[in-house]
Amino acid sequence: MADLTKHTPPTTVDALYDGIKAKHSDSPRRYLGGSIIGKSCARQLWYDFRWVHFEEFDGRLLRLFETGHLEEPRMVKNMTDAGIEVYEIDDRTGQQFGVQFHGGHFRGHADGVAIGIKEAPKTWHLCEFKTHNDKSFKLLLKDGVEKSKPMHFAQVQVYMQGLGLTRAFYLAKNKNDDTLYAERIEYDKAKADHYIDRARRIIFAEEPPMRISDKPDWFECKFCPYSDYCHGGADVIPNPLPNVNCRTCIHSTPQDDGSWLCELRNSTLPYEQQLEGCSEHRWVPQLLPNLSVLEAEETALGATVVWYCRTGDSDCYVNNGNGSIVSQAEYEGKL
Structure with missing residues (x-):
């Protein structure tokens, strides 16, 4: 029998991507997110918060983003199977554990909290789950969260302060081979305060903060969706x-x-x-x-x-x- 796969046009795949995009909500976030406060460029964060430009993503990229979310329940199951208690919902609100500052202009939502982490079984931990490509995962193994993923580090510091926790359990997966990496991160009040104050300065700034570089061809500026509005x-x-x-x-x-x-x-x-x-x-x-x-x-x-x-x-x-x-x-x- 002839192999039809190499003769089949990508119509169905395109339809799948179109369906993913159609289901995606394009409504912008109402607040500055704790998950991005560690971005290197404050001006980019100001543009995000001010809705200067809405970047459009195709179905393939949206599906890639979805992959990270789909991994979260699997990681929770892995932890509970190991005898760790994981709570994804705050009983006080019936919703995901959340933090907010500056009247709610700065917010974030945690993946969960856990008790029974083997290295410190009596200490409550913030849970943060991430997926990485192979290159990113290898840097994580080499340098740890704070150096290799400063945005993730900032995120857990802010969330620990908001939830009154002193430790975070960061669990990462290599999407290439399913290897897991875990790191316990200690709460640092000075660093959390720094990120929370950074959010305040960005939120209430009447004008965009200084550029990260005055050179349009700087690598972070060259590929930034706000480049034309900045340089x-x-x-x-x-x-x-x-x-x-x-x-x-x-x-x-x-x-x-x-x-x-x-x-x-x-x-x-x-x-x-x-x-x-x-x-x-x-x-x-x-x-x-x-x-x-x-x-x-x-x-x-x-x-x-x-x-x-x-x-x-x-x-x-x-x-x-x-x-x-x-x-x-x-x-x-x-x-």
């Missing part, structure tokens, strides 16, 4: 433009209680409204790095019309609201 690309105006929503607007401010305030209308902004923005939207000027602020005017509503001057040129543009940026001549022609 400026070839176009005067970024293409695509930053997202239009309340968090990219100069009129909105995060509040200490976890809410967002529209300074223009003096009203609290629900999540759904934050996503939509409004006709008086004006971008935070630093999101258009090839333009510099020339002056600002007030509209009848009191909203600011920001006039930009092209860097090194006399061409001017107007942030005309509702996601529009036009030349000065075009704007004045509409008056």
